[in-house]
Amino acid sequence: MTEVNFPGARRSGMYVETEERPEPDPVTREALEGPADPFVEPVDAEDVRAAREEKKGTNVGAPVKVPAREADAEADDEEEPAVPAKEGFRGFLNRASGGLLKLAPSQTETAARLLVVDQGRFEALIRQSSWTRAVGLLVANKKGTAGKTPLSILLGGVLAAIRGGSVAILETSDDKGQLAYRAEGDPQLGMGELVANISNVRTQSQLRGYTVTQTSFASVIGSTPQWRPPLTRQNVLDVASIVDEHFTIRVMDTGNQYSSGPFGAAVDVADVLVIPTMLAQDAVSEALELLEFLEHQGPEAARLARTAIVVMMSDGRPEFKPSKLKKQFMDKGIAEDHIYAVPYDAHVAERGALTLNKLAPATRQALTAIAAGVVAQTNQNVFAKDQNR
Structure with a gap:
């Protein structure tokens, strides 16, 4: 085996x-x-x-x-x-x-x-950690199909399930992504409508009208099946601001273009970077490129790169030796205990809507350990970031 x-x-x-x-x-x-x-x-x-x-x-x-x-x-x-x-x-x-x-x-x-x-x-750390402001998690990898959207939903879902909610998962890609498709439910309103009406959104009840609540109690803001205009940098900043007024944790599912305005905005409001990657050289190479990019975007972006959490995922396709891929991240400065692995899970590989209760026990346990690592790093980064301010 x-x-x-x-x-x-x-x-x-x-x-x-x-x-x-x-x-x-x-x-x-x-x-x-x-x-x-x-x-x-x-x-x-x-x-x-x-x-x-x-x-x-x-x-x-x-x-x-x-x-x-x-x-x-x-x-x-x-x-x-x-x-x-x-x-x-x-x-x-x-x-x-x-x-x-x-x-x-x-x-x-x-x-x-x-x-x-x-x-x-792990659960106690996740549940008991607290901050004096909302915190942002950036899930990013330039490579498409690297697992950004599934990990955003699953990581946000585990955090919400353990903390009792107050976790929002946002689509921050330039064009419409797959977040709503991989989440539970059928949104009637989504990111496009929220951006168009954001000046009228003031209460949590109004904001929740643009979300879909998951069985994990996470709230997903994706896109409806209809076309929406590309997001701008200001769109992402505005949405992050209103979300932070009503949720404790913001998980951002990003696009594939690092030089875009929406991606830059997501970086600016992030406290911890989470990099998903399949066990394939192309996905790892794109992840390493992301780290190098962030190192040249200022001190806060460089902090995200230095403290990044890497999650190696498996979708059942032929794979590279994980130990070799892991070494590449370590050579780039990622701490060994910041590199995690999630086992193959048939429910995730189906590429349909994701539900925590349908995951294999080993997958749920792995995600709980990852969520604990992310929260612990959030505690450190938020303290350091706020001290600098």
């Missing part, structure tokens, strides 16, 4: 390597060596413990993105005995003995327990 690694979510301990695994790093492992598989098995629990032991005294260099299990490592020598097994054959024997037997959990059950703990920490 081909397996998937999540470098940015290495603390979860749920993922295993491919059969042809490289020499492991003390903290994280290399990415998968072949096409992603929709099924992901848990890591051997002994490997999890070993990684935690080795990480004592290790300087990972990058900021910690989530409440880390490394703190627990200080008490590893005094760990309490594990709760007796509740699952599998060992759990059956413990129950059958009426409590006389207290067999330890299997490696699989131990890994599953660690995963639950980490997912809880």
Whole structure:
């Protein structure tokens, strides 16, 4: 079976390597060596413990993105005995003995327990983070079909589901994009109508008339099936301004032209850059070009490039070795723990409307880890950006 690694979510301990695994790093492992598989098995629990032991005294260099299990490592020598097994054959024997037997959990059950703990920490970080203003997430890659629109919907959906809403996902491409098509619902009004009537939009109720609420509780502002005029820089700034009055998080699904006014405006109102890419050289090359472009657009844009979150996605087509693509991002200055992977998911690959509840559990878990990383970076960037002001 081909397996998937999540470098940015290495603390979860749920993922295993491919059969042809490289020499492991003390903290994280290399990415998968072949096409992603929709099924992901848990890591051997002994490997999890070993990684935690080795990480004592290790300087990972990058900021910690989530409440880390490394703190627990200080008490590893005094760990309490594990709760007796509740699952599998060992759990059956413990129950059958009426409590006389207290067999330890299997490696699989131990890994599953660690995963639950980490997912809880990810969700707590996402839910409890707060800011004194609205924050903007820029989802960008010049390459078409790199996964910008699906990731915008799924990332925004996970954030909204955990935080209880107040997340708006916007189409900021010059021409009409596919955001409304990939989202749930059939919008009667959208970005074109909002831009035309924005001077009359003052309340949240009025703004919501141009959105479609998802089952995740995210609000999508895409385009209706009718043609709309191309957006301008000022259009994007105006829409971002009114959205920020009524939503806490703004996720911007961008177009493919970096030199355009709408893209420049989206960059100006963004706090964190998220770069989706398929496991293909053309998509990675375009992503690297984006980083280089932003480095020359001023200090705030350069900050977006330096702190970018990279998400490697899979659509089932032939793929390059992820470890080689990952290295290209690291050579460009992207921290290793800012590079994530999402396993192949049939629901995403269908290229229809996306619903969180239809995702495979491994996909949902991966997106939760990514969302936690994005929120943690948002916390840092917002503080730094506002301090400079």
